[in-house]
Amino acid sequence: MATPKIGYAAMLEQFGPQEVVGYSADAEAHGFTGVMAADHFQPWVPQQGEAAFVWNVMTAIGERTKGDVGPGVACPSFRMHPAIIAQASATLAAMYPGRHWLGLGSGEALNEHIVAGYWPETPERIARMFEAIEIIKKLFGSRDKDVKHEGKFFKLESTRLWTMPDETPPIYIATAGPVTAKKTGQYADGLITVGAPESKLEMIRQKCEEGCREAGKDVDAFRYILQLHLSWAPTDEEALANAMLEWPNGGMKFPKQDIRSPLDFEQMAKLVRPEDFEGRMLISSDPDTHRAQIQKFLDLGFDQIYLHNVGRNQTEWIETFGRDVLPKLTA
Numbered sequence: 001m002a003t004p005k006i007g008y009a010a011m012l013e014q015f016g017p018q019e020v021v022g023y024s025a026d027a028e029a030h031g032f033t034g035v036m037a038a039d040h041f042q043p044w045v046p047q048q049g050e051a052a053f054v055w056n057v058m059t060a061i062g063e064r065t066k067g068d069v070g071p072g073v074a075c076p077s078f079r080m081h082p083a084i085i086a087q088a089s090a091t092l093a094a095m096y097p098g099r100h101w102l103g104l105g106s107g108e109a110l111n112e113h114i115v116a117g118y119w120p121e122t123p124e125r126i127a128r129m130f131e132a133i134e135i136i137k138k139l140f141g142s143r144d145k146d147v148k149h150e151g152k153f154f155k156l157e158s159t160r161l162w163t164m165p166d167e168t169p170p171i172y173i174a175t176a177g178p179v180t181a182k183k184t185g186q187y188a189d190g191l192i193t194v195g196a197p198e199s200k201l202e203m204i205r206q207k208c209e210e211g212c213r214e215a216g217k218d219v220d221a222f223r224y225i226l227q228l229h230l231s232w233a234p235t236d237e238e239a240l241a242n243a244m245l246e247w248p249n250g251g252m253k254f255p256k257q258d259i260r261s262p263l264d265f266e267q268m269a270k271l272v273r274p275e276d277f278e279g280r281m282l283i284s285s286d287p288d289t290h291r292a293q294i295q296k297f298l299d300l301g302f303d304q305i306y307l308h309n310v311g312r313n314q315t316e317w318i319e320t321f322g323r324d325v326l327p328k329l330t331a
Contacts, residue, residue, distance in 0.1 A: 002331035004298050007034035008318075009072065009227055009308035010061070013043035014246065017052040017060065023314045025064040030322025034068035035061050036103070036227060036306035041079065041111040044249040045265045055088045062096040069100055072227055072306065073174040073192060075107035077125070079115055082132035083156055086139040093165035100165075103192050104133060105174035109260045119258070126180055128153045133171065133187055140168040172225055176200070178207045185211020190223030190303075195281070201300055226297050226305045230290055231283040232317050239283045240274055242311030250310065251276035281310070287324040295329055 008027035010020045024035045039054040054071050061069050069092075076082040085102075093100040106125040113119050120128075131151045138147040142160035149156040170189035175181050176196065184191050185208035193204060205224065212219045229250050233239040243250060248269035253276060259265060277283055282293050297305055309317040 004329045004331040005033045005304040007306040008032040009306040010035050010037045012038045012052045013040040014048045016050050017057045021060045024061045027318050028065045030318050031326040036072035039071045039074045041114050042262050046262050070103050073103035073105040076132035077128035078107050078112035082135040086136040089169055090161050093169040100169045102169045103172045108257045113260050181207035182211040186215040192225045195228050223303045226302045229281045229308045231310045236285045239285055243283050247310035248272045250281045291325045291328050
């Protein structure tokens with residue numbers, strides 16, 4: 001029976017860079033198979049307290065581990081030009097062959113507005129992301145030739161990537177909506193999404209498959225990746241307290257892409273109640289309850305799941321899940 005791929009979600013908005021690297025190595029030692037590293041310029045709320053530069057941290061994680069590593073997710077269309085994202089990704093893939101993947105999303109004001117540009121509405125943000133991906137793919141294909149681009153949102157003068165891996169990293173797009181899911185199937189190698197009702201996840205899969213077929217791609221080669229937030233602690237009371245204090249954004253039942261400041265999120269967090277996490281994030285002291293939820297998503301066909309325990313009890317959680325949860329999961 002195949003062993004499922006369960007990775008560690010390294011939250012750079014919660015832990016300093018040396019801590020994150022240490023937790024990532026510890027997770028691999030306990031059976032986790034890879035690392036999804038958060039790309040934030042600011043934390044969601046001040047309590048989280050950190051926001052290291054993800055590309056530096058992923059390099060250090062690559063040195064300390066042997067599994068896959070990628071950003072979950074980087075935005076290639078505001079704070080950083082897509083050419084810089086392409087260069088950073090190609091360099092990481094050259095350093096750690098076959099291990100790096102590039103996760104991309106359309107961005108959030110919390111992290112992207114800091115360069116003081118206009119913050120557009122969702123359709124334009126998505127259009128910018130797909131044009132940025134076009135540039136990244138051009139540069140990934142520039143081993144022996146210069147490429148250029150002149151589009152609606154970006155320009156790239158004739159250039160190439162001079163440091164290239166033998167194999168370019170796969171591109172995974174973060175989305176939870178039908179239109180973007182279909183385009184993801186057309187233009188990317190996989191999808192990153194978060195826990196959601198089964199009907200919604202099935203709709204997203206169908207749209208990705210539809211996009212793959214329209215683009216003439218192999219549906220079976222397309223990868224489905226899940227980031228799963230959870231709260232585990234030795235008691236239910238501690239698990240709930242960790243969720244309320246460390247990850248109140250997980251209980252906010254509204255779009256967050258246009259909120260610009262951790263201080264604004266901090267005020268909104270005062271309105272979050274324990275019941276707001278129901279159906280959005282599992283809070284439990286029982287490892288088997290968490291195992292059952294993770295298994296449910298594996299049974300839905302996800303190729304890899306990255307787990308984020310929202311509390312600061314990372315070492316205890318990694319040891320517990322490595323012993324009592326991961327060995328009992330089946331692909």
